Amino acid sequence: MLRRTFALPPLARLTPPPLPYTATNLTSLALLHTTHPWQERRSRKQVLAAIGAKEPTPALVALGARLGLPFNPELLRQIVTHHSFVGEVEEPNNRRFEYLGKRVLGLYVSEYVHIKYPFLPKENFSQVLAGYIGNATLANLGREVGMQHVVRWTEPTGPESAKRFVHMHILSRELNVRDLIEIHNPKRYLTWLMRRQNRKEPES
Secondary structure (H helix, E strand, O other), X not given: OOOOOOOOOOOOXXXXXXXXXXXXXXXXXXXXXXXXXXXXXXOHHHHHHHHOOOOOOHHHHHHHHHHOOOOOHHHHHHHOEOOOOOOOXXXXXXXHHHHHHHHHHHHHHHHHHHHHOOXXXXXXXXXXXXXXXXXXXXXXXXXXXXXXXXOEOOXXXXXXXXXXXXXXXXXXXXXXXXXXXXXXXXHHHHHHHHHHOOOOOOOO
């Protein structure tokens, strides 16, 4: 009697498959619980040691309390770290939170405006939206909660920074231009000015 032997194929994957992008984001934000091996939480000391971080400052702890956020020093530190920040070691920044935050704000505020103002003209919808979550509104909110005391970022040193410096320290000074201008041939200048404005030349 013949015996047949079967060779079982090796396991296609010995490690668990990676989590989807959305699940990974929600897990890192502590909004989704998972026991996935790749998403195991490191201890607080391990995280702080990995990024060379210090204990959270009192201002950062106070900010979390004012906003009603869960006490998670590593997460708070990442939230206030701009992607331009240059430290002794590379640290997680808030670029991903910025991407997600804009969409979450737009979703809930749009829903609120649609329900509260059902007859609002379409051309005015963006204006109302900007009133709630526009750059100026969010900047004022940030100042009210004290973001300016905890945000970690590196000021740019390129053309935009130079332009801002010139406007702030040079062009902001009072200067009476009339006292500096001396017109040697008023008639010729007036003729040039009228031509530039497509008006009839003056007659002497």
